[in-house]
Amino acid sequence: MSAPTTHLTTTGPTTTLRDQAFRALDAVVDPELDEPITDLEFVQSVEVDGDRVEVHLRLPTSFCAPNFAYLMASDSKDVLTALPWTGDVVVELDGHHDSDLINAGLAADAGYRGTFAHEADDNLDDLRLTFQRKAHTAAMERVLTRLLRADPDRAEVDLRGVTLGDLPDDDTTAALLRRRAAIGLGDAAELPVLVDHTGHAYPADEVPLRLRMARSTRISIEGNAHFCRGLLRTRYPDSTTPTPQENRT
Amino acid sequence: MYSKNDESYFILDAHVALWDARPENQRNIHGKQFIDCFYDYHRNLSPESEVWPYEDYLYQGGERLMKDLFTDGYVDHAIFQPAHLGEFYNNGFGQTEEAFALAQAHPDKLTYNHNWDPRNGEQGLKQLREDAKRFDLKGAKLYTAEWHGDSRGWKLDDPWSYRYLEAAQELGIKNIHIHKGPTIRPLDRDAFDVADVDHVATDFTELNFVIEHCGLPRLEDFCWIATQEPNVHAGLAVAMPFIHTRPKYFGQIVGELLYWIGEDRIQFSSDYAIWTPRWLVEAFVDFEIPAELSEYAPLTTAQKKKILGLNAAAMYDIPVPAELQLRDERAEEVAVAS
Numbered sequence: 001m002s003a004p005t006t007h008l009t010t011t012g013p014t015t016t017l018r019d020q021a022f023r024a025l026d027a028v029v030d031p032e033l034d035e036p037i038t039d040l041e042f043v044q045s046v047e048v049d050g051d052r053v054e055v056h057l058r059l060p061t062s063f064c065a066p067n068f069a070y071l072m073a074s075d076s077k078d079v080l081t082a083l084p085w086t087g088d089v090v091v092e093l094d095g096h097h098d099s100d101l102i103n104a105g106l107a108a109d110a111g112y113r114g115t116f117a118h119e120a121d122d123n124l125d126d127l128r129l130t131f132q133r134k135a136h137t138a139a140m141e142r143v144l145t146r147l148l149r150a151d152p153d154r155a156e157v158d159l160r161g162v163t164l165g166d167l168p169d170d171d172t173t174a175a176l177l178r179r180r181a182a183i184g185l186g187d188a189a190e191l192p193v194l195v196d197h198t199g200h201a202y203p204a205d206e207v208p209l210r211l212r213m214a215r216s217t218r219i220s221i222e223g224n225a226h227f228c229r230g231l232l233r234t235r236y237p238d239s240t241t242p243t244p245q246e247n248r249t
Numbered sequence: 250m251y252s253k254n255d256e257s258y259f260i261l262d263a264h265v266a267l268w269d270a271r272p273e274n275q276r277n278i279h280g281k282q283f284i285d286c287f288y289d290y291h292r293n294l295s296p297e298s299e300v301w302p303y304e305d306y307l308y309q310g311g312e313r314l315m316k317d318l319f320t321d322g323y324v325d326h327a328i329f330q331p332a333h334l335g336e337f338y339n340n341g342f343g344q345t346e347e348a349f350a351l352a353q354a355h356p357d358k359l360t361y362n363h364n365w366d367p368r369n370g371e372q373g374l375k376q377l378r379e380d381a382k383r384f385d386l387k388g389a390k391l392y393t394a395e396w397h398g399d400s401r402g403w404k405l406d407d408p409w410s411y412r413y414l415e416a417a418q419e420l421g422i423k424n425i426h427i428h429k430g431p432t433i434r435p436l437d438r439d440a441f442d443v444a445d446v447d448h449v450a451t452d453f454t455e456l457n458f459v460i461e462h463c464g465l466p467r468l469e470d471f472c473w474i475a476t477q478e479p480n481v482h483a484g485l486a487v488a489m490p491f492i493h494t495r496p497k498y499f500g501q502i503v504g505e506l507l508y509w510i511g512e513d514r515i516q517f518s519s520d521y522a523i524w525t526p527r528w529l530v531e532a533f534v535d536f537e538i539p540a541e542l543s544e545y546a547p548l549t550t551a552q553k554k555k556i557l558g559l560n561a562a563a564m565y566d567i568p569v570p571a572e573l574q575l576r577d578e579r580a581e582e583v584a585v586a587s
Contacts, residue, residue, distance in 0.1 A: 065440035
């Protein structure tokens with residue numbers, strides 16, 4: 001098994017079907033860590049044979065929560081099935097305590113409830129939404145903390161007036177806009193940045209507390225991502241990609 | 250006790266284990282997966298000089314535990330927090346008889362906490378009463394992600410769990426240590442959800458709830474609950490070793506905990522034998538919150554003393570020698586001012 005190289009050509013005539021399959025997996029995100037499974041090196045292998053594609057996923061521990069594991073595996077199968085040239089799509093999760101259960105469920109297209117039987121109540125939509133909201137909160141804190149650091153004279157309470165139009169045109173802002181879109185918030189320049197998940201700005205007296213809460217959310221997510229990357233490297237020593245967020249605060 | 254730069258610290262390791270994960274005790278593949286996961290934690294976060302061979306990691310025994318904690322590790326007192334894991338290990342993961350015998354032989358050094366599982370119903374309640382008497386329990390370790398027949402997890406606010414907590418309160422088992430593993434029930438919800446802690450902390454105000462690994466990976470949810478519930482505490486098991494691999498992240502965790510819940514409700518743990526206390530104690534006494542994290546106040550010596558031992562000693566009524574207690578802080582301020 002070789003891990004797919006991360007220096008794949010994604011455009012032009014040299015793009016192979018295997019590259020396309022791997023790049024399609026960029027769209028699959030670990031909901032807890034808010035990062036693509038390709039960056040996290042959860043993709044163990046991608047094999048293409050005609051219209052058949054077989055992907056193996058791996059996780060940092062055998063005991064990663066099975067609901068998140070299932071989400072990532074099932075999302076992977078969905079994006080691969082959506083490619084115009086794929087027919088037979090096989091996604092398997094390796095080395096997890098629920099590998100047999102999840103892999104059988106995926107092979108049979110049994111869905112979440114069909115896979116987990118009595119342990120599943122309804123669906124995983126709320127779970128996904130919870131983490132999309134957390135991801136938005138963290139992205140919001142990153143842009144606002146950066147504003148504070150850039151301008152020490154700016155008081156926390158003044159963050160209430162900051163709008164999307166006030167933000168610099170950079171990756172951190174783009175990341176916030178993507179996460180806003182995921183939870184149904186708009187991108188108009190006059191919209192406030194510091195908002196709850198419904199897009200409402202907080203009252204002025206709550207601003208410092210809300211910023212602190214957002215900070216702890218961001219620290220939690222980033223810390224989990226660091227830990228998971230480290231554990232994955234320990235478990236699968238072939239993964240050596242440096243962490244893109246290593247020095248980000 | 251650990252001393253450095255004319256300061257001496259009382260060390261209470263609030264979370265240690267005497268486990269047996271050797272192949273002959275493994276019931277199935279999950280027994281191997283579980284200890285392998287722990288070993289990866291150990292290898293990933295320990296300094297290279299502290300990494301044990303895999304065989305040593307499977308089982309330590311009492312003699313080695315005494316050496317690692319008390320001879321080498323500066324620990325004054327340690328508390329066993331055993332996980333049962335009966336679905337994975339024939340004779341359980343935490344070795345009850347061996348650990349209890351050790352605690353009886355060294356009552357000044359070791360406290361034995363036991364565990365329960367509310368899914369054992371009436372029989373388990375009866376067992377809890379017997380255990381409370383036999384072990385003279387002051388605390389318990391609850392692992393909500395424990396597998397049990399068809400069930401793979403439970404919540405603290407389940408009806409049966411309430412009956413056990415009521416019994417614990419009545420029996421004087423005041424200190425409830427909770428390990429929120431990835432609970433597989435209900436699967437629709439966040440596996441690490443800590444909302445059940447909120448409910449029981451509100452309804453059992455006489456009990457202390459020590460949330461191990463301070464709610465990680467849900468630090469933010471834990472902090473939010475702990476600000477509202479004065480009987481919720483943070484155990485630093487699993488968070489401690491980041492002090493070596495990710496000092497900045499560790500600084501953020503400690504900074505957040507101090508901000509949200511304050512210096513009196515944070516407890517040091519090595520989580521032995523996942524890690525050993527010696528290097529953790531040394532590193533924590535030397536630790537300073539990185540200067541770039543200007544949003545946090547510096548960590549004071551008094552805060553370090555509380556976290557390393559005084560907080561848990563107060564919770565467990567463990568005597569602390571006068572010279573290791575905090576000096577009168579007002580006297581300290583006067584001394585600084587003069």
